[in-house]
Amino acid sequence: MIQASPLKERIAERFSRAASFYDKVADVQYDIAQATLALIDKHSRKMLDIGCGTGRISQQLLSHADSVLGVDLSPGMIKFAEATHNSSRLSWLNADAEDLPLEEQTFDSAFSSMALQWCQPIDKAFGEIHRVLQPESEAYLSLMCKGSFAELENAWTAIGEGKRTNDFQSHNNIVDAAKACGFDVVDKTQSFVTYHDTIFELLGSIKAIGANTVTRSQSDKKMLDRKGLLALENAYRQNHARDERLPLTYQISFLQLKKS
Numbered sequence: 632m633i634q635a636s637p638l639k640e641r642i643a644e645r646f647s648r649a650a651s652f653y654d655k656v657a658d659v660q661y662d663i664a665q666a667t668l669a670l671i672d673k674h675s676r677k678m679l680d681i682g683c684g685t686g687r688i689s690q691q692l693l694s695h696a697d698s699v700l701g702v703d704l705s706p707g708m709i710k711f712a713e714a715t716h717n718s719s720r721l722s723w724l725n726a727d728a729e730d731l732p733l734e735e736q737t738f739d740s741a742f743s744s745m746a747l748q749w750c751q752p753i754d755k756a757f758g759e760i761h762r763v764l765q766p767e768s769e770a771y772l773s774l775m776c777k778g779s780f781a782e783l784e785n786a787w788t789a790i791g792e793g794k795r796t797n798d799f800q801s802h803n804n805i806v807d808a809a810k811a812c813g814f815d816v817v818d819k820t821q822s823f824v825t826y827h828d829t830i831f832e833l834l835g836s837i838k839a840i841g842a843n844t845v846t847r848s849q850s851d852k853k854m855l856d857r858k859g860l861l862a863l864e865n866a867y868r869q870n871h872a873r874d875e876r877l878p879l880t881y882q883i884s885f886l887q888l889k890k891s
């Protein structure tokens with residue numbers, strides 16, 4: 632049983648709701664996961680996939696491991712993964728990356744794509760990965776870092792609404808946190824950009840996959856009406872439009888961690 636904070640319950644609920652159509656719309660997440668898979672440089676016996684979502688990437692991880700345990704905070708994602716991917720080499724667990732109900736030193740690799748930005752600060756999640764890995768094991772990770780959604784944050788600020796996007800940790804802070812946990816780190820950062828015709832489509836692309844929980848307190852912020860959203864779109868266009876489309880940057884930290 633997960634002891635989830637109200638914030639984590641909200642995150643889990645929104646991803647759970649998105650589970651049945653996530654794979655149809657999460658294209659940039661798929662591309663980032665493929666770039667994360669490319670970091671894997673050896674075959675494992677038991678691999679952990681943290682924040683596995685619908686399990687589509689856990690299934691692909693079977694090319695790199697004898698068995699994969701997919702772990703996710705959202706019960707709806709785990710239910711979907713279980714119902715969709717049928718292999719005796721795959722198993723599923725509804726659990727929090729920051730409090731894994733797993734024995735220490737039981738995995739010889741870990742993978743996570745586009746999930747750990749929800750763990751802030753990231754130290755606890757790194758500590759858990761370190762704890763469950765055997766010595767000499769590796770973790771292959773990608774997560775959103777500072778610079779992500781910068782255009783959207785600028786546009787909110789330009790219309791006087793202040794910050795309405797999530798805070799992302801800087802790539803350097805993420806790397807330092809991994810080192811402080813005792814990992815050797817190979818790292819890089821890379822931008823992925825999606826393009827949208829309208830602000831409605833852009834905001835919808837975040838909401839559709841269930842990633843629209845704002846992790847800071849939003850008690851003083853009202854939902855914008857259509858007029859407000861069009862003002863947001865205007866500000867976005869003025870500062871960022873490319874070929875009349877609205878770009879949205881996903882700035883990604885890629886990490887290959889080794890437990891010595």
Ligand SMILES: C[S@@+](CC[C@H](N)C(=O)[O-])C[C@H]1O[C@@H](n2cnc3c(N)ncnc32)[C@H](O)[C@@H]1O
Pocket residue numbers: 642643646647657660661664681682683684685687688702703704705708726727728729743744745746747749750840842
């Ligand atoms: C953007 S999806 C990525 C899913 C999958 N890794 C992929 O690449 O398609 C993020 C996933 O992280 C999960 N998640 C968020 N916070 C988590 C936490 N603290 N522990 C475990 N999973 C978490 C969400 O429930 C969601 O399924």
